[in-house]
Amino acid sequence: MKCRHCGSPLCLPFVDLGFAPPSNAYLTVDQLEQPELTFPLKVMVCEQCWLVQTKDYAQADDLFDKDYAYFxxxxxxxxxxxxxxxxxxxxxxxxxxxxxxxxxxxxxxxxxxxxxxxxxxxxxxxxxxxxxxxxxxxxxxxxxxxxxxxxxxxxxxxxxxxxxxxxxxxxxxxxxxxxxxxxxxxxxxxxxxxxxxxxxxxxxxxxxxxxxxxxxxxxxxxxxxxxxxxxxxxxxxxxxxxxxxxxxxxxxxxxxxxxxxxxxxxxxxxxxxxxxxxxxxxxxLGFQTEIEQIKNDFLAFLLEAKSKGQSVAAYGAAAKGNTLLNFAGVRPDLVSYVVDAAPSKQGKFLPGSHIPILPPSALREAPPDVLIILPWNIADEIATQNQPLRAHGTQLAVVMPEIKLV
Ligand SMILES: [Zn+2]
The missing domain is CATH 3.40.50.150 (Vaccinia Virus protein VP39)
Known part of the structure; x- marks a missing residue:
C-alpha cells in the first residue's frame, strides 16, 4: 500500500470499519436476492506527508466513483x-x-x-x-x-x-x-x-x-x-x-x-x-477504541427500544448513515425504515443494511416512537422540519458524537 500523494508505504492504521459496500449503491428489490459486493473500509495515515486516506483498491476505484443520486x-x-x-x-x-x-x-x-x-x-x-x-x-x-x-x-x-x-x-x-x-x-x-x-x-x-x-x-x-x-x-x-x-x-x-x-x-x-x-x-492511535464505544452505545440504545416494543425509524439515506449502520451491523429488525426526500432513492434499500427507503410522508402516516437523525450536520434543520411528529410522541435522537435525544 502506497500513499496516493507521495508514494510512501502506508504503515499507520487509523480506522477499520470492517467491510462495506459502496455507500451510494442503493439496491432495488430484485438486487436484494443477489450477492452484494463489499470492500474493506480501512483508513491509513501516511507518516511522510500525513495524508489520511482510504486503502486503495485499484480494481474498485471505478465502482466507487459511480455516485450520485444526490441533488x-x-x-x-x-x-x-x-x-x-x-x-x-x-x-x-x-x-x-x-x-x-x-x-x-x-x-x-x-x-x-x-x-x-x-x-x-x-x-x-x-x-x-x-x-x-x-x-x-x-x-x-x-x-x-x-x-x-x-x-x-x-x-x-x-x-x-x-x-x-x-x-x-x-x-x-x-x-x-x-x-x-x-x-x-x-x-x-x-x-x-x-x-x-x-x-x-x-x-x-x-x-x-x-x-x-x-x-x-x-x-x-x-x-x-x-x-x-x-x-x-x-x-x-x-x-x-x-x-x-x-x-x-x-x-x-x-x-x-x-x-x-x-x-x-x-x-x-x-x-x-x-x-x-x-x-x-x-x-x-486511540481513535478506533473511541468509535467502537459509540457503536456499542448506539446498539444498546436500539436494543433497549426494541425490548420496550418501540418502533424506530431513521432520517437521511446518505453515506454517513450507511457507514454508521453497516459498522454497527444494524438491520431492519432494529431500524425498520429510513426516509429520504430524494425521489431517486425512495423505494430502494440501503446498501449493506438493506433497510428500506421511504418518502418522508411515511413518518406522518405512521409516526415512529423514535426517529434517528443520521445527518447530524443538518440535525437542527431536520428536527425543525419534523417538529409536528413530537405531538404524536415521537422522540428525535442523534447518534454522533454520542447517542442522545434532541
Ligand atoms: Zn504521503
Missing part, C-alpha cells in the same frame, strides 16, 4: 451556503461580466446559478448525467466529464481558463489527488483564484466523526497536507477560513505562487493543526 439543491441550507459564497467571491475577487468561473463537481447547478444571475460566464464540470442535465436546464454551460489534467489541457486549449475555480467538496473525493490539482493549476489564469472546501481532519478526530468515512471519500484533509499537495503544482494557499458545514470544514483560497499576498489566517491554522498533533503518530 445538492434538495438541501435548503446548502443552497443558502452557495448563494453567500457567490456574493462573497464576486465582491472579494472583483469578478465582472468579463470574468469566467469554472466549478468542478458542479452537481445540479446549486452554486453556478448565482453566477448566471449575476451575468458572469461560467462552466460546470460534472460527470453525473442526471445532475448535469438539471444544471443545463438552468442555463449553465456543462462539460459532462471527470476532471483531471487531461480535461484541463483541453479546456485551456479551447480558451476556457478561469478567473475563479470553485472546487468545494470535491478534493476529498478524487482518487488521483495529484492529477486533479495539476489540472487546477493548468486552467487557472495567472491572477486567478481557486476555492476548495473540505471537511477538516482535525474535526473528524476531535468530534469522532467516523461516519464521514466511506469508500468514495478517499482523502481526509488538513491544511498542512493540502498545502504540500498544491505546492507541487506551483499553487499556494493564501487564505483559510473555518466553516461549520459538514461538521467543520475548511475553505481555502489558493493561487499561483506569489500572485496573492498571504493572510495571517494561514499561519494561525497551521499552528492550530501542529498543536493538535495532526502531524504526530500518537494522535491517530
Amino acid at each position: 445538492s439543491s434538495t438541501s435548503k441550507s446548502w443552497l443558502e451556503h452557495a448563494e453567500l459564497f457567490c456574493e462573497m467571491a464576486i465582491g472579494r475577487f472583483g469578478l465582472t461580466t468579463n470574468s469566467h468561473v469554472i466549478e468542478i463537481a458542479s452537481n445540479d447547478g446549486y452554486l453556478l446559478r448565482n453566477f448566471v444571475a449575476a451575468s458572469i460566464a461560467c462552466l460546470g464540470i460534472e460527470p453525473t448525467q442526471s445532475t448535469s442535465e438539471a444544471a443545463a436546464k438552468l442555463g449553465i454551460p456543462q462539460c459532462q466529464a471527470f476532471f483531471g489534467q487531461q480535461l484541463a489541457q483541453q479546456l485551456k486549449h479551447d480558451g476556457k481558463s478561469a478567473d475563479l475555480i470553485v472546487a468545494n467538496n470535491v478534493l476529498a473525493h478524487v482518487p488521483d489527488i495529484n492529477d486533479f490539482c495539476q489540472g487546477v493549476a493548468t486552467i487557472l489564469k495567472p491572477q486567478g483564484v481557486v476555492s476548495f472546501e473540505f471537511p477538516h481532519l482535525l474535526n473528524l478526530i476531535e468530534q469522532k466523526q467516523f461516519d464521514t468515512i466511506y469508500h468514495e471519500h478517499f482523502s481526509y484533509l488538513s491544511l498542512g497536507t493540502v498545502q504540500a499537495i498544491l505546492a507541487e503544482q506551483g499553487l499556494e494557499v493564501f487564505d483559510v477560513e473555518a466553516l461549520t458545514t459538514h461538521g467543520g470544514s475548511l475553505r481555502i483560497f489558493a493561487a499561483h505562487k506569489g500572485a496573492q499576498s498571504i493572510s495571517a489566517s494561514v499561519e494561525l491554522l497551521q499552528a492550530k493543526e501542529n498543536t493538535f498533533g495532526l502531524f504526530r503518530r500518537e494522535t491517530y
Whole structure:
C-alpha cells in the first residue's frame, strides 16, 4: 500500500470499519436476492506527508466513483451556503461580466446559478448525467466529464481558463489527488483564484466523526497536507477560513505562487493543526477504541427500544448513515425504515443494511416512537422540519458524537 500523494508505504492504521459496500449503491428489490459486493473500509495515515486516506483498491476505484443520486439543491441550507459564497467571491475577487468561473463537481447547478444571475460566464464540470442535465436546464454551460489534467489541457486549449475555480467538496473525493490539482493549476489564469472546501481532519478526530468515512471519500484533509499537495503544482494557499458545514470544514483560497499576498489566517491554522498533533503518530492511535464505544452505545440504545416494543425509524439515506449502520451491523429488525426526500432513492434499500427507503410522508402516516437523525450536520434543520411528529410522541435522537435525544 502506497500513499496516493507521495508514494510512501502506508504503515499507520487509523480506522477499520470492517467491510462495506459502496455507500451510494442503493439496491432495488430484485438486487436484494443477489450477492452484494463489499470492500474493506480501512483508513491509513501516511507518516511522510500525513495524508489520511482510504486503502486503495485499484480494481474498485471505478465502482466507487459511480455516485450520485444526490441533488445538492434538495438541501435548503446548502443552497443558502452557495448563494453567500457567490456574493462573497464576486465582491472579494472583483469578478465582472468579463470574468469566467469554472466549478468542478458542479452537481445540479446549486452554486453556478448565482453566477448566471449575476451575468458572469461560467462552466460546470460534472460527470453525473442526471445532475448535469438539471444544471443545463438552468442555463449553465456543462462539460459532462471527470476532471483531471487531461480535461484541463483541453479546456485551456479551447480558451476556457478561469478567473475563479470553485472546487468545494470535491478534493476529498478524487482518487488521483495529484492529477486533479495539476489540472487546477493548468486552467487557472495567472491572477486567478481557486476555492476548495473540505471537511477538516482535525474535526473528524476531535468530534469522532467516523461516519464521514466511506469508500468514495478517499482523502481526509488538513491544511498542512493540502498545502504540500498544491505546492507541487506551483499553487499556494493564501487564505483559510473555518466553516461549520459538514461538521467543520475548511475553505481555502489558493493561487499561483506569489500572485496573492498571504493572510495571517494561514499561519494561525497551521499552528492550530501542529498543536493538535495532526502531524504526530500518537494522535491517530486511540481513535478506533473511541468509535467502537459509540457503536456499542448506539446498539444498546436500539436494543433497549426494541425490548420496550418501540418502533424506530431513521432520517437521511446518505453515506454517513450507511457507514454508521453497516459498522454497527444494524438491520431492519432494529431500524425498520429510513426516509429520504430524494425521489431517486425512495423505494430502494440501503446498501449493506438493506433497510428500506421511504418518502418522508411515511413518518406522518405512521409516526415512529423514535426517529434517528443520521445527518447530524443538518440535525437542527431536520428536527425543525419534523417538529409536528413530537405531538404524536415521537422522540428525535442523534447518534454522533454520542447517542442522545434532541
Ligand atoms: Zn504521503
